[in-house]
Amino acid sequence: MSLVNVLSARKTYPLGDTWIEALRGVDLTIAEGEFVAVWGPSGSGKSTLCHLIGVIDQPTAGRVEFDGVDVLSLSDDARSDLRNRKIGFVFQNFNLVPVLSALENVQLPLQMLGVTDSGSRKLALEMLEKVGLADHASHWPKKLSGGQRQRVAIARALINRPVVIVADEPTANLDSENAQRIIDLMRSLNREFRTSFVFSTHDERLLASVDRKVHLQDGLITEDVRVTPA
Ligand SMILES: Nc1ncnc2c1ncn2[C@@H]1O[C@H](COP(=O)(O)OP(=O)(O)OP(=O)(O)O)[C@@H](O)[C@H]1O
Ligand SMILES: [Mg+2]
Numbered sequence: 001m002s003l004v005n006v007l008s009a010r011k012t013y014p015l016g017d018t019w020i021e022a023l024r025g026v027d028l029t030i031a032e033g034e035f036v037a038v039w040g041p042s043g044s045g046k047s048t049l050c051h052l053i054g055v056i057d058q059p060t061a062g063r064v065e066f067d068g069v070d071v072l073s074l075s076d077d078a079r080s081d082l083r084n085r086k087i088g089f090v091f092q093n094f095n096l097v098p099v100l101s102a103l104e105n106v107q108l109p110l111q112m113l114g115v116t117d118s119g120s121r122k123l124a125l126e127m128l129e130k131v132g133l134a135d136h137a138s139h140w141p142k143k144l145s146g147g148q149r150q151r152v153a154i155a156r157a158l159i160n161r162p163v164v165i166v167a168d169e170p171t172a173n174l175d176s177e178n179a180q181r182i183i184d185l186m187r188s189l190n191r192e193f194r195t196s197f198v199f200s201t202h203d204e205r206l207l208a209s210v211d212r213k214v215h216l217q218d219g220l221i222t223e224d225v226r227v228t229p230a
Helices: 046-053 076-086 102-112 117-130 146-158 176-193 204-209
Strands: 002-015 018-031 035-039 061-066 087-090 164-168 196-201 212-217 220-226
Touching: 002 046, 002 196, 018 046, 018 196, 018 220, 035 046, 035 176, 035 204, 046 164, 046 196, 076 087, 087 146, 102 117, 102 146, 117 146, 146 164, 146 176, 176 196, 176 204
Parallel strands: 035 196, 035 212, 087 164, 164 196
Antiparallel strands: 002 018, 002 061, 212 220
C-alpha cells in the first residue's frame, strides 16, 4: 500500500525580486517497506523533496498525502503529531543535542510523546544496541565519531517505530567505509522492521545498495528505476 504520495509538487523559494523553482512538478509514490535513494546533482531539489516527504515543509503547489490524507488539510498540531508518530528524519549534520548523552538523545522523541523516563531509557538502550552503540550510551555527541553520531541519529529516528525514515544525505559527512556501514545499517533495519527508507545522496557508489533509484535534475524526476536484487 502506498504510504506517501507526492502529487504534482512544486516548490518555489523567493530570491530577491525573483523566484527559484526548486521542484517543478514532481510525482512520487513511496510504498510500505521500500528502500529508495534520491540522487542527482547539487541544487537539483533533493533536500527540498526530502523535506516534503518528511512533512517538514509543504509544497507551493500540488500536494503530499500521507496514508491517504492531504498533509495540507491538517492543523499544525495534527501535522506535528503525524511527524512525531510516523516519521523519522535524519539530517546530514546529525543534529544531536550536544548537552545530552547518546542515550538521552535517543530518548527525546519518546519523552515528547509522554513516555516515562524509565520506559524510554529501556527502549532507547535497546535501540542503541541495534545500532551497535550500547557501550557508548553515556557518551556526549562530541566524544563520538561522525559515523557513531549518525548511528545515534538513526536510533533516535527509529525509536518511535515510524513507518518511514527520511534521511537527507545521511552519509555526506562520513568517509566511504562509515558511509557503507550506515547504508547497511539502514538496510537491516528496513528488513527487520519493514520501515520504509528514503534517503538522498550524491554518492553513486551507495546506489548499489538500494531497490529503487529516483534521479532528480533541475527540480524534475528524470528517472525512477527499480533494481532487481542480485
Ligand atoms: N530556503 C531556501 N531559500 C531559497 N532557495 C532555496 C532554499 N532551499 C533551497 N533553495 C534552492 O532550491 C534549489 C534546490 O535546493 P535543494 O537544497 O533542494 O537541492 P539539493 O539537491 O539538496 O542540493 P545539494 O546536493 O547541494 O544538497 C537550489 O537552487 C537552492 O538554491
Ligand atoms: Mg541537499
